[in-house]
Amino acid sequence: MHTQTDVVARLCGAVKRYGSLTALDGVDLVLQRGELLAVLGPNGAGKSTSISLLLGLMEPDQGRAELFGMDPVQIDACRRIGVMLQSAMLPATLQVGELLRLVSSYYPNPRPLEESAALAGVGDLLKRPYGKLSGGQQRRVQFALALCGRPELLFLDEPTVGMDIDARRKLWAAMRALVAEGCSVVLTTHYLEEAEALAQRVIVMAKGRVLSDGSVDALRARVPLTHIRCVTDLHADVIANWPQVVSAERDGTRMRISTSAAEHVLRRLLDADASLSELEVQRASLADAFTALTNEETVEQEAA
Amino acid sequence: MNSGSISAAHTTLQSSGMSASRVIGAYVAEARSECIRYMRAPGFMLPILLFPTMFYLLFGIVMGKSEGADAARYLLVSYGVFGVMSPGLFGFGVSLALERDGGLLTYKRALPMPPGAYLLGKMLMAMAAAAVVILLLLGMGLALGHLALSLQQMGLMLLTGTLGVLPFCALGMLVGTLIKGQGAPGMLNLVYLPMSFLSGLWIPITMLPKVLQQLAPIWPSYHLDQIGLAAVGLQHGGMAKHVVILMGFAAVFFIAAVRRLRRYG
Numbered sequence: 001m002h003t004q005t006d007v008v009a010r011l012c013g014a015v016k017r018y019g020s021l022t023a024l025d026g027v028d029l030v031l032q033r034g035e036l037l038a039v040l041g042p043n044g045a046g047k048s049t050s051i052s053l054l055l056g057l058m059e060p061d062q063g064r065a066e067l068f069g070m071d072p073v074q075i076d077a078c079r080r081i082g083v084m085l086q087s088a089m090l091p092a093t094l095q096v097g098e099l100l101r102l103v104s105s106y107y108p109n110p111r112p113l114e115e116s117a118a119l120a121g122v123g124d125l126l127k128r129p130y131g132k133l134s135g136g137q138q139r140r141v142q143f144a145l146a147l148c149g150r151p152e153l154l155f156l157d158e159p160t161v162g163m164d165i166d167a168r169r170k171l172w173a174a175m176r177a178l179v180a181e182g183c184s185v186v187l188t189t190h191y192l193e194e195a196e197a198l199a200q201r202v203i204v205m206a207k208g209r210v211l212s213d214g215s216v217d218a219l220r221a222r223v224p225l226t227h228i229r230c231v232t233d234l235h236a237d238v239i240a241n242w243p244q245v246v247s248a249e250r251d252g253t254r255m256r257i258s259t260s261a262a263e264h265v266l267r268r269l270l271d272a273d274a275s276l277s278e279l280e281v282q283r284a285s286l287a288d289a290f291t292a293l294t295n296e297e298t299v300e301q302e303a304a
Numbered sequence: 305m306n307s308g309s310i311s312a313a314h315t316t317l318q319s320s321g322m323s324a325s326r327v328i329g330a331y332v333a334e335a336r337s338e339c340i341r342y343m344r345a346p347g348f349m350l351p352i353l354l355f356p357t358m359f360y361l362l363f364g365i366v367m368g369k370s371e372g373a374d375a376a377r378y379l380l381v382s383y384g385v386f387g388v389m390s391p392g393l394f395g396f397g398v399s400l401a402l403e404r405d406g407g408l409l410t411y412k413r414a415l416p417m418p419p420g421a422y423l424l425g426k427m428l429m430a431m432a433a434a435a436v437v438i439l440l441l442l443g444m445g446l447a448l449g450h451l452a453l454s455l456q457q458m459g460l461m462l463l464t465g466t467l468g469v470l471p472f473c474a475l476g477m478l479v480g481t482l483i484k485g486q487g488a489p490g491m492l493n494l495v496y497l498p499m500s501f502l503s504g505l506w507i508p509i510t511m512l513p514k515v516l517q518q519l520a521p522i523w524p525s526y527h528l529d530q531i532g533l534a535a536v537g538l539q540h541g542g543m544a545k546h547v548v549i550l551m552g553f554a555a556v557f558f559i560a561a562v563r564r565l566r567r568y569g
Contacts, residue, residue, distance in 0.1 A: 057413055075418070079322060079416040081416075089406030091341040093336060094341050101331050103415065105332075122352070155414075
């Protein structure tokens with residue numbers, strides 16, 4: 001358990017209550033060096049609370065939070081992390097370059113200003129006052145501030161909210177570059193494609209608990225479904241009664257079938273309808289897995 | 305940036321330790337940013353500079369012309385104290401209330417900013433703004449109001465203003481921890497304006513009703529006014545008492561504010 005050298009962040013049985021509301025209900029989380037971990041979950045799942053505990057912004061009511069084996073409030077632990085919070089109104093009258101210089105000054109061995117700016121794609125904004133930037137540009141500046149201290153661990157809370165697709169892809173590329181340097185990243189996001197594109201490991205949270213912790217593929221495999229779409233004359237009711245077919249419904253001219261045994265169903269489909277056309281077969285997406293997982297939880301809770 | 309002699313094996317060690325000069329650099333950078341950002345915000349600087357200078361111009365210089373040299377000095381001190389209170393109360397209180405609301409304080413707490421740099425930066429900003437207010441009033445008094453002061457008296461007045469802002473910083477900070485966001489300016493005006501009036505900054509204290517005169521020593525601004533009067537030679541002796549009382553006010557407000565910040569953030 002105690003391979004301290006490679007664990008950069010850890011939550012042990014963390015419980016956090018706000019009054020009568022239990023925001024975190026015994027969360028265990030371990031982050032290894034060089035890992036990019038995505039934390040997914042609906043609003044109120046406890047993602048931001050988990051990050052707040054790891055940042056030392058609040059203390060757990062029970063359990064423990066650690067950064068590099070230290071209490072997160074210790075400044076020596078803080079000096080090894082970079083942070084991008086969901087909402088932080090930075091001083092509007094300061095220029096981007098001044099903000100970068102200020103935050104860099106907190107770290108023992110920061111990146112050169114130009115390097116931080118280039119990595120986050122804000123090199124052309126250095127002389128602009130922060131308050132005059134668009135929402136997406138402000139997010140990129142916040143990202144530059146997060147990485148300027150050459151952190152070993154980055155916390156990014158919903159980093160790409162408000163960014164257009166191009167800016168989002170650039171930020172993804174920068175995150176990959178940082179991970180390649182050996183930096184660990186904890187990323188919370190609402191965008192499943194973001195987790196799919198970046199993360200080696202995904203944690204799904206709901207109602208203050210960890211529902212699933214594993215690779216993107218492992219999460220996908222929790223919903224062993226494949227979607228088949230095609231144009232066919234067969235009736236949806238007929239197909240729905242075949243073994244291992246979960247659902248079949250007509251969607252305009254097309255048939256949409258969900259199954260746990262795609263090969264088997266396909267063979268039978270092709271046998272049954274020689275004129276079948278426009279065949280598409282697709283594995284369940286992360287979104288399917290996520291929806292299934294969080295729904296399961298709701299159903300269980302309602303049943304209890 | 306770094307000397308080439310530091311090998312890769314040392315980088316982890318190096319990154320957790322921070323040299324003393326870099327820590328001092330962080331304090332300086334924080335104070336510098338805090339000053340720059342408010343000097344550039346007209347919504348903050350203009351009221352702080354305009355209110356005392358306009359009042360002084362109107363009541364101290366234009367209307368007080370016939371009153372003689374002592375009156376001119378008396379009014380300089382009154383409006384000086386009035387002017388010094390606002391960067392303390394508003395500079396500290398409003399910015400803290402807004403930054404708690406907007407998430408900047410949370411962000412700074414997550415960053416490895418050295419301890420106290422945030423408050424120290426605001427304090428220096430308020431002191432600088434207070435010094436500017438006093439210099440402006442002195443300049444106006446000398447140029448327009450035929451104010452007769454020795455260099456030493458002017459120096460003492462500047463010192464009184466620059467250090468005298470501190471108890472009001474602490475009071476502003478306390479209000480800033482009690483109220484979040486946009487409600488703070490209104491609340492601070494409710495503290496600022498009555499306190500100025502009740503400690504004789506607008507109307508000489510001897511013209512106030514007897515009860516209010518007796519109550520005046522409960523306001524920190526009264527004590528600062530007394531120190532200011534001594535600085536320009538209108539009062540003699542008993543200064544130590546006023547200084548100690550102001551330090552006591554500052555300590556009480558500051559400790560209460562820090563406790564609230566620790567507990568509620």
